[in-house]
Amino acid sequence: MSESAETIGEIGEGATLARIFPLLPASARTVIGPGDDCAVVTVPDGRVPLTTDLMIEGPDFIIGLSTGFDIGWKACATNLADIAAMGATPTALVVGLAAPASTTVSFVEDIARGFRDAAAALAPGCGVVGGDLSHGPVVMVAVTATGEFDGVEPVTRSGAAIGNLVAVAGELGAAKRGLDLLLAGAFGADGTPDRDAVDALWESNPHDVAAQLRPSPPIGLGVVAARAGATAMMDISDGLVLDARRIATASGVAIDFDLAAVGSLDALTGGEDHSLLACFPPLATIPKGFRVIGRVAPGDGVRVDGVPFDARGGWDPFSDYSAESQ
Amino acid sequence: MSESAETIGEIGEGATLARIFPLLPASARTVIGPGDDCAVVTVPDGRVPLTTDLMIEGPDFIIGLSTGFDIGWKACATNLADIAAMGATPTALVVGLAAPASTTVSFVEDIARGFRDAAAALAPGCGVVGGDLSHGPVVMVAVTATGEFDGVEPVTRSGAAIGNLVAVAGELGAAKRGLDLLLAGAFGADGTPDRDAVDALWESNPHDVAAQLRPSPPIGLGVVAARAGATAMMDISDGLVLDARRIATASGVAIDFDLAAVGSLDALTGGEDHSLLACFPPLATIPKGFRVIGRVAPGDGVRVDGVPFDARGGWDPFSDYSAESQ
Numbered sequence: 001m002s003e004s005a006e007t008i009g010e011i012g013e014g015a016t017l018a019r020i021f022p023l024l025p026a027s028a029r030t031v032i033g034p035g036d037d038c039a040v041v042t043v044p045d046g047r048v049p050l051t052t053d054l055m056i057e058g059p060d061f062i063i064g065l066s067t068g069f070d071i072g073w074k075a076c077a078t079n080l081a082d083i084a085a086m087g088a089t090p091t092a093l094v095v096g097l098a099a100p101a102s103t104t105v106s107f108v109e110d111i112a113r114g115f116r117d118a119a120a121a122l123a124p125g126c127g128v129v130g131g132d133l134s135h136g137p138v139v140m141v142a143v144t145a146t147g148e149f150d151g152v153e154p155v156t157r158s159g160a161a162i163g164n165l166v167a168v169a170g171e172l173g174a175a176k177r178g179l180d181l182l183l184a185g186a187f188g189a190d191g192t193p194d195r196d197a198v199d200a201l202w203e204s205n206p207h208d209v210a211a212q213l214r215p216s217p218p219i220g221l222g223v224v225a226a227r228a229g230a231t232a233m234m235d236i237s238d239g240l241v242l243d244a245r246r247i248a249t250a251s252g253v254a255i256d257f258d259l260a261a262v263g264s265l266d267a268l269t270g271g272e273d274h275s276l277l278a279c280f281p282p283l284a285t286i287p288k289g290f291r292v293i294g295r296v297a298p299g300d301g302v303r304v305d306g307v308p309f310d311a312r313g314g315w316d317p318f319s320d321y322s323a324e325s326q
Numbered sequence: 327m328s329e330s331a332e333t334i335g336e337i338g339e340g341a342t343l344a345r346i347f348p349l350l351p352a353s354a355r356t357v358i359g360p361g362d363d364c365a366v367v368t369v370p371d372g373r374v375p376l377t378t379d380l381m382i383e384g385p386d387f388i389i390g391l392s393t394g395f396d397i398g399w400k401a402c403a404t405n406l407a408d409i410a411a412m413g414a415t416p417t418a419l420v421v422g423l424a425a426p427a428s429t430t431v432s433f434v435e436d437i438a439r440g441f442r443d444a445a446a447a448l449a450p451g452c453g454v455v456g457g458d459l460s461h462g463p464v465v466m467v468a469v470t471a472t473g474e475f476d477g478v479e480p481v482t483r484s485g486a487a488i489g490n491l492v493a494v495a496g497e498l499g500a501a502k503r504g505l506d507l508l509l510a511g512a513f514g515a516d517g518t519p520d521r522d523a524v525d526a527l528w529e530s531n532p533h534d535v536a537a538q539l540r541p542s543p544p545i546g547l548g549v550v551a552a553r554a555g556a557t558a559m560m561d562i563s564d565g566l567v568l569d570a571r572r573i574a575t576a577s578g579v580a581i582d583f584d585l586a587a588v589g590s591l592d593a594l595t596g597g598e599d600h601s602l603l604a605c606f607p608p609l610a611t612i613p614k615g616f617r618v619i620g621r622v623a624p625g626d627g628v629r630v631d632g633v634p635f636d637a638r639g640g641w642d643p644f645s646d647y648s649a650e651s652q
Binding site: 009012059134 | 334335338361362363364366367370372373377378384386407408412418420422423424427455458460461462463464468470471472480482483561576
């Protein structure tokens with residue numbers, strides 16, 4: 001990825017930070033940026049959304065399948081999606097990065113570039129305002145994102161009402177297809193990632209591989225959905241059915257999907273698309289970018305074409321991942 | 327620590343979270359708490375401080391020296407100190423926790439109790455509003471804290487002016503003494519922590535051991551210093567000299583410490599006290615709880631009794647820690 005084999009252990013924390021800072025995206029809301037005890041950002045609305053996520057080498061990504069750039073992009077995109085799913089506009093991120101001392105500086109710079117390009121592409125004006133760099137046994141990226149509501153009420157998971165239309169913006173199942181492609185075809189005979197094989201998959205299946213490694217959720221549609229009257233919204237991180245069940249439970253209703261509109265069984269259970277799942281009143285104008293895939297009904301849980309769908313789907317970091325089995 | 331050997335791998339993410347939620351401190355500023363895509367907290371002032379820190383098993387704590395409660399307490403206290411050091415009042419935390427599947431549920435509950443008790447003791451009204459739980463090869467706690475300025479201007483590192491008095495609130499060197507005691511006396515013949523030895527050190531040296539394992543920085547004095555006119559402030563995480571040098575550099579001045587007032591050479595270099603170091607105009611009334619230990623002078627760097635103090639001091643997670651050497 002880079003000709004430089006200089007490691008962060010060799011140059012230390014301060015010099016590594018000096019290399020990263022110029023690469024990070026700036027926030028239009030910055031009062032005080034990186035380098036003090038805290039960053040300070042403005043919150044014109046008086047209410048601030050906060051979300052945090054860990055991305056850890058092993059359960060969340062495999063170095064070699066993902067480049068540093070991919071890791072930064074995805075860590076950025078997934079946290080932006082959580083802000084968008086509240087109906088807010090992302091404004092600022094703080095990023096904690098832990099890595100072994102043998103990690104190359106260029107790898108860390110690539111992570112910073114991933115944040116920069118994802119923020120520019122998905123949420124222009126949102127930037128990294130602070131962070132922490134530490135020593136860990138594997139690469140871990142801890143991101144906290146914030147944003148602003150600009151007068152719109154936060155859209156939670158608990159407001160779905162019977163008769164609401166259920167709509168989605170973004171991919172369904174593509175990230176899972178990309179993961180399956182990578183797991184099946186990107187490892188060499190020795191069980192380690194083969195970069196040439198990864199590159200070949202990028203070429204043959206760019207859409208699905210990108211959905212897995214560099215997802216592009218429709219961040220700007222979060223506030224659009226809120227303005228259109230969305231009653232409940234979330235981003236689909238763990239799979240459509242599993243996440244829809246969370247809205248159903250929080251709202252005390254059932255959600256009934258139309259399989260033909262959803263597209264495929266895979267689209268019901270594949271996770272990591274970070275698409276936006278939203279409920280709208282029956283008379284609302286569904287915003288451009290959303291497509292209706294179901295309806296809110298009396299009862300509980302998730303149904304597909306009227307039949308209860310009890311397959312678990314989704315992902316649990318403990319039951320679905322074992323370091324020992326890798 | 328607990329009779330239960332139930333692990334988080336056995337009960338999974340959802341059940342673990344259900345056990346943790348009731349233990350977490352609540353925030354008085356919560357609009358939306360844990361369980362949605364984001365938490366939402368109010369920010370009456372329109373400006374929000376953000377700080378994030380990673381605490382990682384190995385470089386930052388050793389399980390056996392630290393209990394789960396100690397880890398939660400310290401992760402909470404150190405992030406509160408960063409908010410206080412801006413002159414703000416901490417209001418809310420989001421917490422990412424990664425741990426091996428073999429981690430007991432009771433250990434994770436103890437971490438939550440540490441957050442609860444530290445928040446109650448150091449920043450009443452501040453609470454945990456969200457988080458993430460994931461699988462990692464070691465225990466890692468990623469905390470992001472926010473707060474409110476309540477009309478006070480943020481106090482950065484760059485405002486120290488020649489003639490200012492330099493004052494500190496809190497311990498100097500106690501956390502380092504506690505660490506030295508633990509490193510020298512808390513390990514058994516096999517090189518692993520000996521809980522009985524740790525308990526004996528707690529009994530014989532409660533002040534210094536607490537300063538290291540459960541620090542109690544004077545969080546409430548941050549906003550007090552800001553109201554008293556503090557021109558620059560930071561929390562001393564990496565040692566008095568190293569952190570004072572950061573203020574000196576950011577402000578374009580020198581800081582001259584009075585060794586008799588500082589108390590000892592150890593107090594100059596020992597890190598992790600998270601005390602508040604602040605500069606005040608010469609005519610300011612130094613708030614109760616602060617003691618004057620030096621003065622801002624022309625020049626650069628840090629001096630002690632007028633003599634440049636160039637010893638590095640402080641801590642770098644890469645050059646000062648090697649997993650291989652542990």
